[in-house]
Amino acid sequence: MRIGILGSGLMADALGGQWVRAGHEVMVGGRDRLKSADLAGRIGASSGSLLEASAFGEVTLLAVPAEAVSEVLTGGPPGRFAGRTVLDCTNAVIPGDFTLAVPAMAEQVAQLAPDAHVVKAFNLAPDTVWQDAPCTFEGEPLGVPFCGDDEAANEQVAVLIRALGCTPVKAGALVRARLLEATAALAIGLWVDGADTRSLFPPKAAAFGTVHP
Ligand SMILES: NC(=O)c1ccc[n+]([C@@H]2O[C@H](COP(=O)([O-])OP(=O)(O)OC[C@H]3O[C@@H](n4cnc5c(N)ncnc54)[C@H](OP(=O)(O)O)[C@@H]3O)[C@@H](O)[C@H]2O)c1
Structure with missing residues (x-):
């Protein structure tokens, strides 16, 4: 698959690197050409401008801070994402109080x-987890x-999830992505507070009351 990445920071590095290792073609696009070229060189991708990366990808990973999203998505010719998959991993979490600056990125x-x-996908774990793929615990x-409305786009993202040795979990339509974003804010706040989110949810059988018949 051809994947364009908008941004050349931590998530671009972690996810882009894994996708290259899995045999996908990745172009890193950033506002700083040198930084994009440096990252691309390290992970075995090509590099270009933000516009070039958005034209390259069947899938475009949006890997910029939430506050830059509007500028990045509208700073080019209209329709440049027509029919393409935009993979959104952004979290608009407000540092310190761990609420959301935007309720539905x-x-x-x-x-x-x-x-x-x-x-929406890949927003629930830090870049270090994606960097260390295969992610097995x-x-x-x-x-x-992942949440999305288009079946073909969802399947592309499922392929990219499997590329990291992870299991894709269909979490519904895009309208439910706001729940993933809220979950990320909750989890980050708990981690910072020293809690282990791994222990928070009962297994499905217990949730449906079938563990103790
Ligand atoms: N890191 C994580 O653990 C993690 C986990 C889940 C989700 N996320 C989400 O993933 C997204 C990316 O996070 P990250 O950790 O990769 O961030 P990062 O390391 O800070 O990298 C952000 C990238 O966005 C670029 N950028 C910032 N403002 C821009 C603008 N106005 N126009 C164009 N490019 C701009 C930066 O360019 P410069 O280098 O030129 O500044 C940089 O390449 C965020 O929305 C974050 O919430 C991050």
């Missing part, structure tokens, strides 16, 4: 790129929830 992305197929691959 993925929906905002869909409004800014209305002719794209937006899928206690013998089980990490489940990666």
Whole structure:
């Protein structure tokens, strides 16, 4: 698959590097040509401008801070994402109080790129986890929830999740992406506070009352 990455920071490095290792063609696009070229050289990708990366990808990973999303998505010719998949991993978490500056980033992305197929994924774990793929914990691959409205785009993202040794978990339509974003804010706050989110959810059987018949 051809993947354009908008941004050349930590998430671009971690996810882009894994996708290159899995055999995908990646172009890193950034506002700083030297920085993009440096990252691309390290991970075995090509590099270009933000516009070139958005034209390159069947899938475009949006890997910029939430506050830069509007500028990045609208700073080019209209329709440049037409029919393409935009993979949104952004979190608009306010540092310190761990609430959300924007309650529904993925929906905002869909409004800014209305002719794209937006899928939310990869926002629930830090870049260090993606960097260390295959992401296996206690013998089980990490489940990666994703939300999107278009089946073909969802399948592309599922392929990119499997490329990291993770299990894709269908979490519903794009309107539910705001729940993933809120979950990220909750988890980050808990981690910073020293809690282990791994222990928070009961297994499905217990949740449905079938563990103790
Ligand atoms: N890192 C994580 O653990 C993690 C986990 C889950 C989700 N996320 C989300 O993923 C996104 C990227 O995070 P990151 O950690 O990769 O961030 P990062 O390391 O700070 O990199 C951000 C990238 O965005 C670029 N950028 C910033 N403002 C821009 C603008 N106005 N126009 C164009 N490019 C701009 C930066 O360019 P310069 O280098 O030129 O400044 C940099 O290449 C964020 O939305 C974050 O919430 C991050």
